[in-house]
Amino acid sequence: MTTVDLNADMGESFGPWKMGDDAALLKIISSANIACGGHAGDADVMAATMTMARDNGVGIGAHPGFMDLAGFGRNRMSVPRSTLQNQIRYQVAAHVGMARSIGAQVRHLKLHGALANMASEDEALARDLYEAALSVAPDLIVMVLAATAQQDAVQALGCKWAGEIFADRAYNDDATLVDRSKPGAVIHDAALAGQRMVDMVQAGAIITESGKKIPAAIDTICLHGDTPEAVEIARSVKSALQEAGINLHCFEGRSAD
Numbered sequence: 001m002t003t004v005d006l007n008a009d010m011g012e013s014f015g016p017w018k019m020g021d022d023a024a025l026l027k028i029i030s031s032a033n034i035a036c037g038g039h040a041g042d043a044d045v046m047a048a049t050m051t052m053a054r055d056n057g058v059g060i061g062a063h064p065g066f067m068d069l070a071g072f073g074r075n076r077m078s079v080p081r082s083t084l085q086n087q088i089r090y091q092v093a094a095h096v097g098m099a100r101s102i103g104a105q106v107r108h109l110k111l112h113g114a115l116a117n118m119a120s121e122d123e124a125l126a127r128d129l130y131e132a133a134l135s136v137a138p139d140l141i142v143m144v145l146a147a148t149a150q151q152d153a154v155q156a157l158g159c160k161w162a163g164e165i166f167a168d169r170a171y172n173d174d175a176t177l178v179d180r181s182k183p184g185a186v187i188h189d190a191a192l193a194g195q196r197m198v199d200m201v202q203a204g205a206i207i208t209e210s211g212k213k214i215p216a217a218i219d220t221i222c223l224h225g226d227t228p229e230a231v232e233i234a235r236s237v238k239s240a241l242q243e244a245g246i247n248l249h250c251f252e253g254r255s256a257d
Contacts (some may be wrong), residue, residue: 004201005220005251006238007031007143007164009048009063010110012040012072012098012226018213020198020226026052026105027047028234030250031059031220033110036091039065039073046098059250061143061149062133063090065112070158073113074180081125084131094137107216108134108162108253111150119153120145120176134159141253146216147206160253165200167237168224171208175216178209190232194240197221219251 010026011034012019016257019040026032032053035041041049053060065073067087079087092109099106111119111129119126126149130142135155144150146163154161168187178185187193200206201221205213223234241248 001245001247002174002201003247003249004161004222004241005030006234006248007033007061007110007220007246008223008230008234009033009035009110009126009226010037011045011063013045014040014042014069022049022181024231025223025234026056026058028231028238029058029223030248031061031108033061033063033108033112035063035112036064036095038067038087038091038111039071039217044099046095047102050099050104051102054102058098060104061110062092062095062106062109062137062140063094063110064088064133065115073115076114076118081128085128088129088132089136091202092133096137100214106137106140106144108136108141109137112165116145116150117177117242120150121147123152123156124227126150130154130157130159141251143220145175145177146215151217153254158256160255162219162251162253164220164222165197165206165216165218166222166224167197168227168233171206173208173210173212173214175208177212184209184229187233188229190228190229190236193233194236197237198240198244198246201241203243208225217254235238
């Protein structure tokens with residue numbers, strides 16, 4: 001039976017400012033990518049979100065990005081490579097320590113926003129960032145944008161990894177995500193999101209805006225937590241997959257070979 005994981009980005013509130021309905025999403029998903037305080041989140045939010053994930057039996061992942069609270073990590077930034085690596089170490093270390101304090105464990109890593117998009121285009125950048133994270137937590141499973149330079153990087157590093165596709169984002173013909181500034185880049189129709197995930201999982205391929213099918217390792221599906229329709233889309237995707245006979249389970253990670 002085909003098996004796939006459902007993940008969501010969360011823990012992105014900050015102080016009195018609230019983002020998304022994490023509690024509802026944690027009843028639906030099997031893996032949570034929790035912000036590390038760089039692009040979003042703070043110590044209290046991180047601890048609370050991890051605790052909810054632990055209590056729901058959801059796998060916990062570190063979700064570091066650019067140190068860009070004002071821009072929510074979605075601004076492409078020019079940062080010296082060594083500084084950027086240290087910022088990743090700083091965020092992952094905080095995440096691992098907080099998880100340990102509540103009796104939980106960080107299973108995986110997923111880059112956020114603009115940093116993730118840049119790494120999907122640049123294998124050297126992806127490799128440097130993953131090496132930085134793994135220097136803090138060597139057993140992390142690295143979640144990558146399937147069929148991009150991120151996947152090339154993990155295969156070169158020889159670490160465990162999981163391939164990810166997006167339920168609510170449109171794809172270019174090189175398997176990268178359509179820029180959010182372009183029409184149709186973000187999918188808001190829950191029924192459409194559910195059916196397109198069934199189509200992609202059954203095809204074992206990313207289906208782009210042009211209809212091109214790109215063979216891909218599909219281990220996990222991302223359901224963004226910061227859109228108004230997030231919970232509705234998550235429920236639609238989960239229901240559509242189950243109705244298609246696709247099993248839902250937290251990913252174990254692939255070996256490099």
